[in-house]
Amino acid sequence: MKLDLQNIPRKRNLSKEDFLKEYFIPKKPVVIEDLTENWPAYKNWNFEYFREKAGDVVVPLYDGKPAKGRQNSHGVAKKLPFSEYIDILQKGPTDLRMFFFNLLQNCPDLVKDFEYPDLGVKFFKKLPVLFVGGEGAKVVMHYDMDLANNFHFNFGGSKKVILYPPGQTGLLYKVPYSIVSMEIIDMDNPDFEKYPALARAKGFETRLQHGDALYIPSHWWHFIKYETPSLSLTLRSLPGSPKAIAEVLNNLLFVRNFDNLMRKLRGQKWIDYKNRLAIKRTHKNAGLD
Template sequence: MRLSPVQKLKNISAKDFLHIYMKPAKPVILKDFVDPESPAFTKWNYEYFKEIAGEYKVNIYGSEIESLDRVASKPIGQSTFSKYLDLITSSPTEHRLFLFNLLSIKPELKNDLYYNDVTKGKIIKWLPFMFFGGKGSITRNHVDIDMSHVFITQFQGIKRIWLFPWEQSDLMYKLPYNFHSLANIKEPDYKEFPGLKYLDGYEAVINPGETLYIPSGWWHYIQYETEGYSVSVRALPSSFLEKWRGFKNLVLIRHFDNIMRNLFKEKWFSFKVRKAKRKANRAIKRQKSFQI
C-alpha cells in the first residue's frame, strides 16, 4: 500500500480548483474554504454546544468491524449530547456521532459559517452535517452512498484520512451491494487480502480550519487522532455516470441488499465475501500484467 500526502493550498481561484482538482477528481486540502473570519472559529466550543443543545438525545456509534454485513452500522446506545461531549473530553473512546445534524437542530449556527465557494455554487450550503468523535475512534473504509463530492472542515482536533479512487474498489475487497470494504486497511493482512499491497492512495491530516476535498466516489478511511468535530458540506455528482451510481445506490442497491440479508442471512454475506475475493484476484492479475 502506497500513500502520498495530500497537497495543502490557500487562495486558489474557482477556475483553478474546478480545472485542476474537481474535474479530474483529485483530493486537496483547502486552508481557507471556510473563511477564517467565520464566527464559528471563535464562538463554537464544547461548553457553548452543551449550553444550546446539551439536553438533546444523540445516537452513539462504536466500532464498525462487527457490522460488515450491513450498509450502515447500527448505533450502540444513546446519551444526551452534553454527556457525550463530557465523555470524549475525559478519555480516549471509540464512540462517535455519525451525521448528527446539530446545524438542523439549531439552524442559526449556519450563519456562523462563511464559505469561500470555489465550486461556483455547486456546494449545498443549506445541508451541512457535523461529526464528533473521541480520540482513537474510526470510520470504516467506505464510499458515500450518494456519490457526492464532500468538503469536510475540521474545527476541533485532528483527523487522519486515507483516500483511494473508485477504480481501486476491487483491490480493497469492496463488498458487493455495499459501500464499504471487507479488508481492514488500518491493519492490513496482506496474506488474507493480497490486493491491499497494490493500493495507491493519499493520506490527509487535517487540522482546525482546514478542509479536505473528497472527490465523488472516492474511498475514505477516517481516524480521530484526537477528540474533535468537523462539518461537511456536499456538492452533487458532476457526471451522468456518478449521478446514476448515486441514484442506483440510494433507490435500488441498499434496499435489495436489505431484502437479501433478511431472506438468506449468513449465506448472503458469505456469497458477497466470495464474490469480493474473486474480483480482487482478477484485479491483482491485471496489476501484475501491467508490471511485466
C-alpha cells in the first residue's frame, strides 16, 4: 500500500496572469522550472560558494529527534560555523538541518543573488530564509504557523516534497495544540497498520532539482526528505484576510505558548496525551473508531 499522491504540475514560461488565475487564487501548488535561471544563485549557489561567502557564520542546527519530556519543541541541537556544517554534509548522511535561517540578518551579501519574482504577489521582504539539509534528513509533516504562502527555491541537490491541502487535515494525525502531524510517523514509509487513515488522504508530490521553484499555498501541509545535501531559499507572502490573521495570532500567542507551558508542567505525559488524542480524533474523522 502507498500514499495516494499525484504529481504536482511543472511549468515553464508561466505568466503572472496565469500563475494568479490557475494556482495562487485557487490555492494549488505548482513547480516553476525556469523562475531562477537568470539569478546569480542559479549559477553560484552550491556548498563551496557558501563556504567562501558565509563559512565563518555560526549557524543553529536541528536534528530529527522528537522533543521529549519537558523540552521545548524545535530546540537547537548544536551551533557550528557554516563551514564545519558543510564538512558534515559532505561526509555522508546526517539528520542535521538548518531551519528558517534569515539571510537578510545573517548573510546580507547573499541577498543580491536572488530577486523577488514578478508573480503579482506581495512578498514579506524582511524574511528571506535559508533551509539546508543533509542526505536522508527529513522534515516532519506540518503547516506553517504564520500561514504564509511559500515560494521554495531549491539549489545544489534534490529533495522529495509531499503536500496535502487543508481539507485533508482530519486524516493526517494532527497533534492537538500544534501545527504538526505525529512525529513518530515516517511519511517516507508510513505504517498503514498503525495509521490507516493516511491511506485515505489525497495529496501531491514532487522532486525538486537545482533551480526548481515550488509554490506551497497557505495552510498546506508539507513533508520534505533531502535525497542529497541541498540548499533552499524560501520567500514568503503573508496572509491578509481577517480570518487568517486571527488564526495566525492564535497560533503565535496562544497555541505555541500553551503547548510549551504544558510541556514544562507535565513533561512526557503531555506529549503522550496529545499523541493518543491525535490518533483518536483522526480515526473518528476517518470512521475507523
